[in-house]
Amino acid sequence: MKAEILQRLLAARRAKASCALVTRLADGGQSLVAGGDSAGDLALTPAHLEEIAARVVADSSGPLDLDASLFVRVYAQPSRLLVVGAVHITQCLAPMADMAGFEVTVIDPRRAFANADRFPDVALSGEWPDEAMARLVPDGQTAVVTLTHDPKLDDPALVAALASPAFYIGALGSRRTHAKRTARLIEQGVGEEQIARIHAPVGLDLGGRSPAEIAVAALAQIIQVKHRHDL
Amino acid sequence: MAVEADEIFDRIRLWQQAGKGVALATVVRTWGSSPRPAGSHLAVDETGAFFGSVSGGCIEGAVIGEAKEAIADGKPRLLEFGVSDEQAWEVGLACGGKVEVYVERVE
Numbered sequence: 636m637k638a639e640i641l642q643r644l645l646a647a648r649r650a651k652a653s654c655a656l657v658t659r660l661a662d663g664g665q666s667l668v669a670g671g672d673s674a675g676d677l678a679l680t681p682a683h684l685e686e687i688a689a690r691v692v693a694d695s696s697g698p699l700d701l702d703a704s705l706f707v708r709v710y711a712q713p714s715r716l717l718v719v720g721a722v723h724i725t726q727c728l729a730p731m732a733d734m735a736g737f738e739v740t741v742i743d744p745r746r747a748f749a750n751a752d753r754f755p756d757v758a759l760s761g762e763w764p765d766e767a768m769a770r771l772v773p774d775g776q777t778a779v780v781t782l783t784h785d786p787k788l789d790d791p792a793l794v795a796a797l798a799s800p801a802f803y804i805g806a807l808g809s810r811r812t813h814a815k816r817t818a819r820l821i822e823q824g825v826g827e828e829q830i831a832r833i834h835a836p837v838g839l840d841l842g843g844r845s846p847a848e849i850a851v852a853a854l855a856q857i858i859q860v861k862h863r864h865d866l
Numbered sequence: 867m868a869v870e871a872d873e874i875f876d877r878i879r880l881w882q883q884a885g886k887g888v889a890l891a892t893v894v895r896t897w898g899s900s901p902r903p904a905g906s907h908l909a910v911d912e913t914g915a916f917f918g919s920v921s922g923g924c925i926e927g928a929v930i931g932e933a934k935e936a937i938a939d940g941k942p943r944l945l946e947f948g949v950s951d952e953q954a955w956e957v958g959l960a961c962g963g964k965v966e967v968y969v970e971r972v973e
Contacts (some may be wrong), residue, residue: 663942696905
């Protein structure tokens with residue numbers, strides 16, 4: 636490993652940025668990929684960089700699927716989960732996601748909902764969702780879930796999430812609710828191909844209806860999207 | 867895994883600052899049930915001091931030897947360790963797995 640590559644790797648870690656070290660095993664040629672840029676010996680194609688980005692989201696080190704002579708070592712920061720709505724489902728989802736390794740932030744400007752009694756040991760933001768999203772800047776390792784059922788809170792969060800590279804965006808609500816939501820978002824100028832990124836109704840179809848069951852379904856889908864980029 | 871990587875690179879920096887040659891060994895690929903996943907690191911200095919792990923302890927001795935040679939000659943190495951079920955008991959790895967480990971000098 637050249638000193639320059641080591642310095643770049645250490646700088647990325649100091650900046651709390653995820654990065655990936657790619658090594659050509661035959662001769663030791665290396666490049667460091669951070670923030671979509673690569674520096675080093677290897678000529679990585681856009682397809683390589685796309686797979687490497689997905690590997691970073693999944694925190695999955697190993698030979699590249701595209702070219703097994705290249706080994707990628709992922710140095711991933713923890714994935715984040717931003718939950719809009721400090722509701723009953725969130726009281727289940729936040730601790731579950733924490734256990735699964737996510738850094739969780741719950742966003743809700745309603746004090747009666749977002750308070751430490753209801754959410755012990757959870758990072759809470761009392762900001763309006765659009766302000767919170769502007770501050771927290773969802774990146775490619777961030778999942779965003781809206782659970783308030785209130786368009787005043789959910790919609791601005793979704794607009795901000797859709798403008799970001801968040802790897803997962805989910806919204807609570809029935810198909811009918813989502814159809815109305817889609818109409819509102821189109822009215823606000825969001826493109827239909829962007830709206831298609833929203834997982835709604837949120838979560839895998841496990842059939843459960845209780846808050847804990849819906850939390851499990853949502854978290855399961857987030858984990859699936861995180862790891863199964865083949866789906 | 868993130869915290870562990872920080873510890874590995876902190877140790878590499880300490881050794882380098884002390885003027886020591888350093889090598890990094892990384893699990894590249896595993897087959898069957900091996901104890902450490904791809905990406906696991908073992909840092910080695912020129913005296914054979916080591917930090918981290920690439921297995922449950924059974925191949926570390928061999929990897930450290932190769933790492934010292936890599937520090938000396940600067941050439942990266944790709945090592946393969948296969949462990950049959952019978953041998954596994956002898957070397958203390960009861961998995962019958964196979965691992966590939968990449969060893970490189972850190973400049």
